[in-house]
Amino acid sequence: MTTMLAGPIGPSLADFGKDPWWISLIKAVFIFVFLMLGVLFGVWTERKLISRMQNRYGPNRAGKFGLLQSVADGLKMGLKEDLMPRTVDRVVFFLAPVIIAVPAFLAFSIVPFGPMVSMFGVQTPLQLTDLPVAVLFVLAMASMGVYGIVLAGWGSRSPYALLGGLRSSAQVISYEIAMALSLVAVFLFAGTLSTSEIVNAQAAGGTWEIGGLSIPLPSWYVVMLFPSFLIYVVTMLGETNRVPFDLPEGEGELVGGFHTEYSSSLKFAMFMLAEYVNMFTVSALAITMFFGGWQAPWPISLWDGANTGWWPMLWFFGKLVIAFCFFVWVRASLPRVRYDQLMALGWKLLIPISLAWIVLVATVRALRLEGGDRTLVMAMLGVIVVVIGVLYYAFDTSRERKKKDQQAQVREEFARLRNEPTAGGFPVPPLDLPHYHGVSSRPAVTRADSKEVTSEAKV
Amino acid sequence: MELYVPILILAVLAAGFAIFSVGIAPFTGPARWNRAKLDAYECGIEPTPQPVGGGRFPLKYMITAMLFIVFDIEIIFLYPWAVAFDQLGLFGLVEMVLFIVTVLVAYAYVWRRRGLDWD
Numbered sequence: 001m002t003t004m005l006a007g008p009i010g011p012s013l014a015d016f017g018k019d020p021w022w023i024s025l026i027k028a029v030f031i032f033v034f035l036m037l038g039v040l041f042g043v044w045t046e047r048k049l050i051s052r053m054q055n056r057y058g059p060n061r062a063g064k065f066g067l068l069q070s071v072a073d074g075l076k077m078g079l080k081e082d083l084m085p086r087t088v089d090r091v092v093f094f095l096a097p098v099i100i101a102v103p104a105f106l107a108f109s110i111v112p113f114g115p116m117v118s119m120f121g122v123q124t125p126l127q128l129t130d131l132p133v134a135v136l137f138v139l140a141m142a143s144m145g146v147y148g149i150v151l152a153g154w155g156s157r158s159p160y161a162l163l164g165g166l167r168s169s170a171q172v173i174s175y176e177i178a179m180a181l182s183l184v185a186v187f188l189f190a191g192t193l194s195t196s197e198i199v200n201a202q203a204a205g206g207t208w209e210i211g212g213l214s215i216p217l218p219s220w221y222v223v224m225l226f227p228s229f230l231i232y233v234v235t236m237l238g239e240t241n242r243v244p245f246d247l248p249e250g251e252g253e254l255v256g257g258f259h260t261e262y263s264s265s266l267k268f269a270m271f272m273l274a275e276y277v278n279m280f281t282v283s284a285l286a287i288t289m290f291f292g293g294w295q296a297p298w299p300i301s302l303w304d305g306a307n308t309g310w311w312p313m314l315w316f317f318g319k320l321v322i323a324f325c326f327f328v329w330v331r332a333s334l335p336r337v338r339y340d341q342l343m344a345l346g347w348k349l350l351i352p353i354s355l356a357w358i359v360l361v362a363t364v365r366a367l368r369l370e371g372g373d374r375t376l377v378m379a380m381l382g383v384i385v386v387v388i389g390v391l392y393y394a395f396d397t398s399r400e401r402k403k404k405d406q407q408a409q410v411r412e413e414f415a416r417l418r419n420e421p422t423a424g425g426f427p428v429p430p431l432d433l434p435h436y437h438g439v440s441s442r443p444a445v446t447r448a449d450s451k452e453v454t455s456e457a458k459v
Numbered sequence: 460m461e462l463y464v465p466i467l468i469l470a471v472l473a474a475g476f477a478i479f480s481v482g483i484a485p486f487t488g489p490a491r492w493n494r495a496k497l498d499a500y501e502c503g504i505e506p507t508p509q510p511v512g513g514g515r516f517p518l519k520y521m522i523t524a525m526l527f528i529v530f531d532i533e534i535i536f537l538y539p540w541a542v543a544f545d546q547l548g549l550f551g552l553v554e555m556v557l558f559i560v561t562v563l564v565a566y567a568y569v570w571r572r573r574g575l576d577w578d
Contacts, residue, residue: 016461016462017461017462017464018461019465021464021468024464024465024468025468027465028465028468028469028472029472031469032469032472032473032476078483078484078487078488079487079488080488081488081489081490081491082484082485082487082488082490083496083497084485084497085497085498085499085500086497086498087498087499087506087509088499094481097477097480097481098474098477098478098481101473101476101477102470102473102474102477105469105470105472105473106466106469106470106473108469109465109466109469128465128466128469129462129463129464129465129466130462131462131463136538156499157499157509158499158500158501158506158507158509159499159501159507159509160500160501161499162509162516163516166516166517166520169520170519170520170523170524173523173524173527174523174527176527176531177527177530177531177534180531180534181534181537184534184537184538184541185541187538187541187542188541188544191542191543191544191545192542193538193542255500255502260500261499261500265484265488266480266481266483266484266487267480267481267484269480270477270480270481339577340576340577340578343523343575343577344575344576344577347526347575348570348575351530351566352563352566355559355563358537358541358559359555359556359559362541362544362552362555363552365544365545366544366548366549366552369545369548369549370548370549376549380553380556384556384560387560391567395567395570395571398571
């Protein structure tokens, strides 16, 4: 049996909503500035890191180590000509960058930065606010961002933008399902949707008594719910349109995707900003859900003061930097996937695996809760396994049959058309002409030959 | 409701910043008129005329959106179930498995009818 230990306890839902307005304002301004600076230096970090991974220097002209590169880029964007193509829907074109940027910022408002601290004499949690449905709020804000993508593509009235917008939004909503499903297991264990309480729930893992020994269980959900975490990592790459799922920016085929018509002015800067803020948000959510939030990692956690006062903000920031570097690492390592592969991964692999994992986790947990009535649960589990097996078998056989039919059809067609110079009425050049093999034929003969062939074909 | 007030403050900040940036963009840059610049960008070729109010788009995207709604509703039922799981116990588990299986039937049907394939 497990027994819960009393660990370092942070604020819970009851501690929120008591701040005076000016404390809330300070926190809101802090989050805003944190995200803005985070984007500026995040872009620099990414470019610098990816350059080093590719054996080059990266930006090194503006400021020391090129640190001011993003500031220079931002200023340049401000001084660029702001183009508005004649054909665009003006209102939508104007609103889309705003619609995409605002929810990106809002999603960060429920991220826990640390425990209770004293701020100008007021005891307050290091978190802007917390809701009973905090994680749902993040997902809702992510969905709001999709409106920005769709409207930007739709309002631009250009084929590239429209296709890019549709692709992007289809990708984001597909991966959002898998992302939301991967978090269910966390809620099963934490018993709440509030972020501060999820962090608290990861404070102490409890102990496992076996044969007189007491083994401390790991407290972070990344250990207990590792499959959930893996699914979350894949979906967070898909959700933020990052490599290897950066199809919307497949510049080889769609130019810039949904923001093709936004010339490099401040409007484009909003899209850039939203993309990076979204990266920070999904990283922060990963840290909160799976890595104990602001709690100190193991060697530091031995120090008593590690989880008190302002220190946790440092641990949180360190975890955020590591998560960001992971994004960059992935970008430097992986090639882009194809669109059908992307959708197949999301719909045919991640969603069923998440659902199966949820059922498994819930079954194990129910077993632990009920204790006695194991046969019923086991029988149910057996039924589920059998049903899945039968379904898979039916799928597999029908797919094999279809594949065989198709192959037979292709073979039959090939056999029929192999000897026809004009395959099925389409003019197809013969594939073994001498000049294909570097043999120069005499022009007169070739001309006579071709004449013969054409006259034959006419007959 | 007090819980939502700080979000409102942040929303005002973010919206103010975003609207200011987007609104100021036409005034900070130069404006040199050029007919080609005001066309939709299609890699230099003459832009394809787009119908007013948006053109057609592949139906696949609509199907994806519909499937998204189905699964989103499933998630909406899963979340409260997961939060209250310890109180519901085995009964909740059986109910939820029945629900998931029901959705999976629809899912298998869509898969079978190639609704999840992109060609």
